[in-house]
Amino acid sequence: MMKNFVSAGLGILLFAMTACGSGTNKKPEAGVSKDSTTAAADATASTMKGAADTTTAATTPNEKVPPPSVILGRKEVPILCYHQVRDWKATDSKASKDYIMPPADLKAQLKMLADSGYHTILPDQLYAYLTKGAPLPSKPIMLTFDDTDEDQYTVAWPEMKKYGFKGVFFIMTVSLNRLPHYMTKDQVKELYNAGNVIGSHTWDHHNVRKYQGQDWVTQIEKPTKQLEAITGTPVRYFAFPFGLWNREALPELRKRGFIAAFQLADKMDPADPLMTVRRIIVGGGWSLKTFSYAIHRDFH
Ligand SMILES: [Zn+2]
Numbered sequence: 450m451m452k453n454f455v456s457a458g459l460g461i462l463l464f465a466m467t468a469c470g471s472g473t474n475k476k477p478e479a480g481v482s483k484d485s486t487t488a489a490a491d492a493t494a495s496t497m498k499g500a501a502d503t504t505t506a507a508t509t510p511n512e513k514v515p516p517p518s519v520i521l522g523r524k525e526v527p528i529l530c531y532h533q534v535r536d537w538k539a540t541d542s543k544a545s546k547d548y549i550m551p552p553a554d555l556k557a558q559l560k561m562l563a564d565s566g567y568h569t570i571l572p573d574q575l576y577a578y579l580t581k582g583a584p585l586p587s588k589p590i591m592l593t594f595d596d597t598d599e600d601q602y603t604v605a606w607p608e609m610k611k612y613g614f615k616g617v618f619f620i621m622t623v624s625l626n627r628l629p630h631y632m633t634k635d636q637v638k639e640l641y642n643a644g645n646v647i648g649s650h651t652w653d654h655h656n657v658r659k660y661q662g663q664d665w666v667t668q669i670e671k672p673t674k675q676l677e678a679i680t681g682t683p684v685r686y687f688a689f690p691f692g693l694w695n696r697e698a699l700p701e702l703r704k705r706g707f708i709a710a711f712q713l714a715d716k717m718d719p720a721d722p723l724m725t726v727r728r729i730i731v732g733g734g735w736s737l738k739t740f741s742y743a744i745h746r747d748f749h
Pocket residue numbers: 468469595596650654689690691
């Protein structure tokens with residue numbers, strides 16, 4: 450399953466309709482994906498000591514975060530990842546359908562969450578919970594949306610509002626204002642003003658593992674500044690394209706102001722769980738039963 454991540458990472462998906470959706474399928478059966486985990490472990494072993502020393506969040510320099518063992522010891526909050534929200538077309542490949550959530554299914558999922566007593570939380574709450582043990586509402590869950598697709602604004606957000614839900618929108622800035630498929634800056638601003646969180650998802654979805662030198666400016670620094678200009682607030686949360694990360698990237702993200710980063714369903718980095726928070730992609734076509742099962746089974 451996870452070998453798909455690797456192949457996905459090799460592709461450059463500039464204006465793909467499903468930037469995250471190039472074979473990074475995560476069904477609930479997938480569980481922890483071993484290939485990527487192994488790769489991450491390989492990449493991280495040599496620098497474990499260095500990364501372990503960077504446990505102070507960049508934007509809160511006076512505030513120590515607890516050792517990784519404390520964070521890893523807390524019960525995980527389920528975090529769901531969505532991409533496109535639209536009905537399937539005949540031209541959609543089987544693989545891409547995992548990244549395309551039919552609106553009726555999303556509506557049923559959100560209704561089920563609300564009816565089951567779930568409360569959406571935002572990254573600041575998660576961060577306070579993980580670092581300080583701050584209390585969370587009952588049955589906390591986080592909704593995240595990657596890749597800037599406009600239907601997140603036109604379809605998902607109105608549905609979320611019905612239940613008082615808020616979410617995190619991870620924006621790849623290259624797509625901004627590229628109608629009709631992607632959100633405008635005004636829409637992003639509106640989502641932020643309504644209480645959602647805007648996070649960074651790079652400039653054009655390049656694999657973080659491959660960044661060198663200027664890539665950090667192009668993919669991270671400039672897009673972050675752009676998002677901060679749109680929202681008027683610091684951007685402190687990041688989502689890895691394809692969910693792919695390596696140990697070297699984590700301090701680089703911290704240096705640039707991020708205090709937590711979100712991957713997909715691999716194991717968290719034992720030395721830096723805050724920068725490798727786990728999410729699962731809700732697969733298009735999942736039944737409500739599968740949806741519920743995944744939430745309970747994939748987070749511990
Ligand atoms: Zn993505």
